[in-house]
Amino acid sequence: MGVFSKNSVVGVIGAGAMGSGIAQVAAVAGHAVVLYDTNTAALDKAKSNLEATLRKLEEKGKIHNAPEIMSRCGFATTMDAFKDCGLVIEAVIENLDVKKKLFGAVEQLVSDDCVLATNTSSLSVTSIAAACKKAGRVMGLHFFNPAPLMALVEVIPAVQTDSALISDAKELMRQWGKVPVIAKDTPGFIVNRVARPFYGEAIRIYEEGIADIATIDWALTELGGFRMGPFTLTDYIGHDVNYVVTETVFQSFFYDPRYKPSFSQKRLMEAGWLGRKTGRGFYNYAEGVAQPEPAKDNALGERIVHRVLAMLINEAVEALHMGIASAKDLELAMTKGVNYPKGLLEWCDEWGAQKCLDILDELYHEYHEDRYRASALLRRTAASGGRFLSAK
């Protein structure tokens, strides 16, 4: 594991949803862990939740030493507790200034060889690293929610990151039972970039009146094989969270129309209709309210699946073209990070690049919008009759 070992103390900044999950993963993997938060109520809640979760895992036979794991976990309201850490992972609010200040401060307290990681979903790891004197020790380790259950971790080298640390970080993540992939430090990394059309194109189809939400959800689950339709899924994620990621990715890509947010979702957010957590989003979850029935029209359903999937495949191909990740890592990211039924490049190979290109070109000619432009790599692959993955 190079710079890391089982004896490395792991510090986690922020005891919210992600920080407490990451602390649990590190502790169960055998590390002593220090969880720090400025909010004592959050820290108390994280401590009691961790105790309860470890107890449940022990009851289920998944672990056999809950009290010992718990005894390795410290809960702190000052960062002095990080002085012996070999790795500190930050998971506080998604705000660049807050994160930069924290990294500048934590660097003063830890030893010279302590690695600093951020769990940011959308900010530039390079900007965060720039707040440190030893920027070479900073990287992104992007876990997915809930961290103990989701296998994927995007390992993101900043421009400044010491390259030797990356293979050590990957190995450490494997030791923690995770599936690490390497992603270039660009907005949304892999998953939050490539998955955008699953939401954006589905909402566009709904806004144009081509189909209602229940029909689009039905098409993508029943015909497309996705576990959840985009409207059910965004209601789960919360429109505050999902909309903000879309808007951030859109702005960070210099307003590329491929990532343009939708007014439907913005209005839901403004109305406070955030999804399941508020009882209403695209669907109404109030007791006694019947859910809308899909129009189970196979021809319409196929059209919806083709349009959304062609957009998703195009994103994956463009990410490959731009060197955001390897083909293998792109496939792992979408199957392990968002549970897609198969990797998008594999899907493209099954379809044939020409079919995907034809769907996109038809949309492009109909709408005359840059949103539907096909990746040059997709066009090249279609022309050569090539594939993205070696044949099985």
Ligand SMILES: NC(=O)c1ccc[n+]([C@@H]2O[C@H](COP(=O)([O-])OP(=O)(O)OC[C@H]3O[C@@H](n4cnc5c(N)ncnc54)[C@H](O)[C@@H]3O)[C@@H](O)[C@H]2O)c1
């Ligand atoms: N929630 C997700 O689905 C998800 C998934 C992947 C990554 N992320 C990223 O993880 C990070 C944390 O997200 P979350 O959902 O866990 O947030 P959260 O709101 O649940 O928790 C954030 C915690 O950080 C604490 N905090 C805020 N400022 C602090 C400071 N200066 N010092 C110490 N503690 C501070 C808060 O008290 C809170 O307990 C964000 O960068 C987010 O983008 C979130």
